[in-house]
Amino acid sequence: MRGMLILKHALITMGLVTPAVLGVEARANEVVAFGVSTFDQCSGESVPELLTLTSTLRDQFTAWQNDGLWDKVTRHSNASVDKIDWADASKVSNAADGADPAGADHADVAFLATHGARVTNENGRAYSRFVMGDGWAGPGTAWEDCRVFTDRDVSWGNTGGDLEIVIAFACQSVDFGVWTSTKRYFPMVTTNGAFSTYLGFHGVTYASAANVAALGDFLAQSLNDGIGDNWLDFMYDPRNQNDDSQCPTVITFGASTEQRKSMFQFGGFSDRKNTGLNTGATFHYVSGCDPAHSDALPS
Amino acid sequence: MNTKILNMVMFSACMAIGCVDDASEPEILAVDVADATAFAELDASELAPMASGVELALPAARGVNAEGLEAIGSAVLGEPLRFTVQRGAVAVAQSENFRAESDAATGSFVVSRKESVDEASAIHDGVPEDEISPEALERRAMAVAAALGIPAEEIGVVAQREAMQQSAERAGPASAPELTAHKTFLLRSVHGIEVQGSRIVVTHDPAGRLARIAGRWPALASSGHRLTTSLSPERLTVRVASQMAAEGLAGRAARLRYVYVPEQAGDNPVRLHLHVAAVVARHPDPAWPSMPRELLIRAEP
Numbered sequence: 001m002r003g004m005l006i007l008k009h010a011l012i013t014m015g016l017v018t019p020a021v022l023g024v025e026a027r028a029n030e031v032v033a034f035g036v037s038t039f040d041q042c043s044g045e046s047v048p049e050l051l052t053l054t055s056t057l058r059d060q061f062t063a064w065q066n067d068g069l070w071d072k073v074t075r076h077s078n079a080s081v082d083k084i085d086w087a088d089a090s091k092v093s094n095a096a097d098g099a100d101p102a103g104a105d106h107a108d109v110a111f112l113a114t115h116g117a118r119v120t121n122e123n124g125r126a127y128s129r130f131v132m133g134d135g136w137a138g139p140g141t142a143w144e145d146c147r148v149f150t151d152r153d154v155s156w157g158n159t160g161g162d163l164e165i166v167i168a169f170a171c172q173s174v175d176f177g178v179w180t181s182t183k184r185y186f187p188m189v190t191t192n193g194a195f196s197t198y199l200g201f202h203g204v205t206y207a208s209a210a211n212v213a214a215l216g217d218f219l220a221q222s223l224n225d226g227i228g229d230n231w232l233d234f235m236y237d238p239r240n241q242n243d244d245s246q247c248p249t250v251i252t253f254g255a256s257t258e259q260r261k262s263m264f265q266f267g268g269f270s271d272r273k274n275t276g277l278n279t280g281a282t283f284h285y286v287s288g289c290d291p292a293h294s295d296a297l298p299s
Numbered sequence: 300m301n302t303k304i305l306n307m308v309m310f311s312a313c314m315a316i317g318c319v320d321d322a323s324e325p326e327i328l329a330v331d332v333a334d335a336t337a338f339a340e341l342d343a344s345e346l347a348p349m350a351s352g353v354e355l356a357l358p359a360a361r362g363v364n365a366e367g368l369e370a371i372g373s374a375v376l377g378e379p380l381r382f383t384v385q386r387g388a389v390a391v392a393q394s395e396n397f398r399a400e401s402d403a404a405t406g407s408f409v410v411s412r413k414e415s416v417d418e419a420s421a422i423h424d425g426v427p428e429d430e431i432s433p434e435a436l437e438r439r440a441m442a443v444a445a446a447l448g449i450p451a452e453e454i455g456v457v458a459q460r461e462a463m464q465q466s467a468e469r470a471g472p473a474s475a476p477e478l479t480a481h482k483t484f485l486l487r488s489v490h491g492i493e494v495q496g497s498r499i500v501v502t503h504d505p506a507g508r509l510a511r512i513a514g515r516w517p518a519l520a521s522s523g524h525r526l527t528t529s530l531s532p533e534r535l536t537v538r539v540a541s542q543m544a545a546e547g548l549a550g551r552a553a554r555l556r557y558v559y560v561p562e563q564a565g566d567n568p569v570r571l572h573l574h575v576a577a578v579v580a581r582h583p584d585p586a587w588p589s590m591p592r593e594l595l596i597r598a599e600p
Contacts, residue, residue: 044588046547063404066385115588131588171590179465179473186469204581208593209560213496217407217515220389223401226411226511229462229480233500233513234407236484238458244578257466261479264464266414280468286482287461292591293581298476299461 019187026069028060029270030107030162033057035056036114036133041079042146044131049075049207050113052148053169056212057111060219069223069270074101081114081133088155095153098160100216105161109269115275116170116200118177118294127151128173128200150178151187157195164272165197165227173200174249176297177288179283187201189253189278196254199231202247203291211235224271228252228264228284236286247289247297253278340552341540346532346575355524357489359568361448362518363408363499365390365401371410374446375509380410403566410512426507431481433459438485440501443512449499455488462502478505487516489571490526494559517561520568526559527600528573535598537579542596550579551579553594560595 033056038046054075064070068099076085086104088097097105099258115131127150135146148154168174178185189195204212206250218234235248252260254275260282263273290296300435361367365382371379376397383393387402397592399410429435437459444454462480467473480502487497499514528535536555543549558576574595582589 039588045582045590047590047592049592055593063387069387113588117588160478177593184467184473192471204591205591206578206591209496209595210593213405216405217402217496220402220405220407221409221513225388225398225400225414226409226472226513229502230409230510230513232462232482233409233502233511235499236460236482238456238484238486241458249372260466280466280467280471282464283473284462284464287463287476289460298463 029109030072030074031057031061031070031109031111031269031286032074032076032101032104033111034076034085034104034113035111036078036081036131038078039115039131039133040249041135042131042133044115047207049117049209049212050169051217052212053113053215054100054111057219059252060216064223072101072107074107076102076120076164078133081112081152083132083134083145083148085230086112086130086132087153088158088161090155090158091192092153097154097156097217104166105156105158105163107271108162108272109165109167110156111167111169112161114167118165118172118175120177120181124182125151126172126178126183127187128168128169128175128178128185130168130173150185151183154188154295155190155193156188157193159191162194164194165269166195166199168198168200169205169211170200171204171232172294174198174202174251174283175294176202176249176283176285177294179251184281185251186278186281191278193278195278196229196260196272197267198251198253199227200249201235201287201291202285202297203245203294204239209238214237222268225266227267232284232286241290243290245291246290247286247291247294249297250284252280252284253281254278269272305465319321340550341536341577342552342554343532343536343539344555345537345554348532349527349529355526357519357571358520359521360450360453362406362568363447363449363502363514364394364403364518365399365404365408365514367447368392368399368401368408368410370445370448371446371512373441375512376410378594405515407515408513408519412510429506431503436481436503436507438508439503440485443501443509444485444499447499447516450514452486453487453489455491455493456484456486457485458486460484461482479511480504481507485514489519489559492557492559492573494571494577497561517563518568520570523570525570525572525599529600530598531579535575535596537594538574539594542557543577543579546592546594547592548579548592553577557598 033054035051037051058075060071097103100106120126130148214234237246254260259275267273288299378394380394382390382392390401392399401408463476485499485500487494502511503511559571563569577594
């Protein structure tokens with residue numbers, strides 16, 4: 001179904017047919033970027049580069065929009081980045097991740113640049129968490145309001161949501177320690193949801209001008225093709241190759257290894273492959289990559 | 300409070316940390332150079348002194364763009380590659396088995412095997428086993444770079460890696476790690492100093508067949524680079540400490556190294572400017588949300 005929608009949209013974009021001919025309303029390609037550089041309402045160290053990353057993303061998608069290759073670009077910064085924008089109402093009362101344009105799940109592609117961490121508890125719970133820019137005065141404790149948890153809060157691309165691709169530019173956002181836990185990253189997607197591709201890092205990432213430029217290269221090459229390979233190629237940084245490397249990682253969700261690999265190798269922001277039901281997942285990584293604050297990836 | 304803004308001359312800075320320096324220009328510093336804690340955790344062991352007054356030579360260097368990629372079609376891919384479509388800033392090429400995109404805005408490019416090409420079929424036959432060893436893959440990646448017109452002396456770090464994947468069903472065990480590709484990362488350097496962001500990544504599939512070439516490798520101008528500095532490592536360290544204090548990172552551990560930052564005006568070839576890259580460790584309290592930062596400090600006097 002998703003693939004059919006994309007095909008129809010491509011035909012409309014190329015001017016080969018009109019929406020009326022296809023009997024559908026043209027589906028817009030939408031991206032939403034969230035960046036937090038100052039954490040005035042939540043705990044965290046200020047990092048200017050985190051907003052620069054979202055500017056880079058906004059500029060690339062806006063350029064595509066101007067060329068007729070993309071439809072809608074939205075950016076939210078600092079105090080406008082709230083837990084309700086990322087949490088799903090099925091898990092958190094009053095959450096509104098599908099709100100347009102404030103919520104992450106209203107768009108096809110979402111980007112988040114902020115502080116992140118991986119937590120594995122003795123009781124077997126494991127998750128990545130992200131720091132928000134706003135402490136929302138709603139249910140739960142203030143501490144939780146400033147943080148989004150991949151297991152208890154989010155449900156990307158579920159019923160009513162559009163989200164298919166998330167880039168989490170944050171430390172330990174796609175961490176092997178969570179992947180090897182009992183539930184892995186499955187709690188953040190539903191079996192019949194649209195979500196397919198999650199890009200981030202195992203271990204820490206660096207706030208740097210080099211990463212801003214590398215993100216620009218990755219984005220520029222990932223509209224139509226190679227989104228997973230591009231993430232590894234442009235974001236991997238061996239540095240001294242000992243407890244300080246930057247380790248880009250990707251999880252693809254879908255029904256079969258082949259479908260997930262197809263999205264990793266040949267999918268893009270506007271060519272989002274139909275990976276089928278999210279009954280399985282594949283973790284993609286650079287062998288032996290050894291970052292700070294996480295173990296080396298297996299060889 | 301271990302930092303404060305001081306308006307001071309560099310000479311007194313060097314006096315405070317025991318260095319000898321020939322500079323005399325006043326400089327605004329956001330660090331008290333008498334405060335040893337501002338320098339205690341700075342590792343400047345990779346900052347070798349540069350020969351004062353000597354401007355390193357750098358011949359103009361060709362970059363990798365659509366024209367260069369067309370040139371490798373026959374030599375590397377075994378089939379001609381022609382850029383016939385322009386989509387915004389991106390030039391798009393198709394050959395029988397490969398597609399390529401070259402983005403003029405960022406200078407990035409990717410050549411990749413088409414989705415329609417069955418991985419198991421023979422574009423080229425799989426290569427002999429001894430051509431898939433790490434050494435052979437590195438040699439073959441260097442040959443791709445040479446075909447693109449990149450001289451071997453511009454290639455610094457070479458990292459030959461395996462891309463892997465591991466799959467799992469919901470509630471099921473994970474499969475054993477599976478090799479998906481061999482990736483050789485060629486990072487650019489000039490006179491042994493890294494050129495920020497310039498790299499080529501050559502990907503071979505598990506059977507050893509060329510699958511992708513990705514990267515960014517801009518052309519270098521014939522003049523106008525700032526490749527050296529007359530500033531001593533000690534003076535540069537003071538400058539780093541000052542920048543760290545201004546960013547609220549005083550006293551944090553940091554490792555310093557030289558890096559060339561490409562700077563480009565319009566469509567002109569880039570000029571390299573020497574910087575000190577200071578990789579500043581995250582906050583020492585693990586409970587405080589933080590991340591390592593890399594500050595760039597100009598090394599020019």
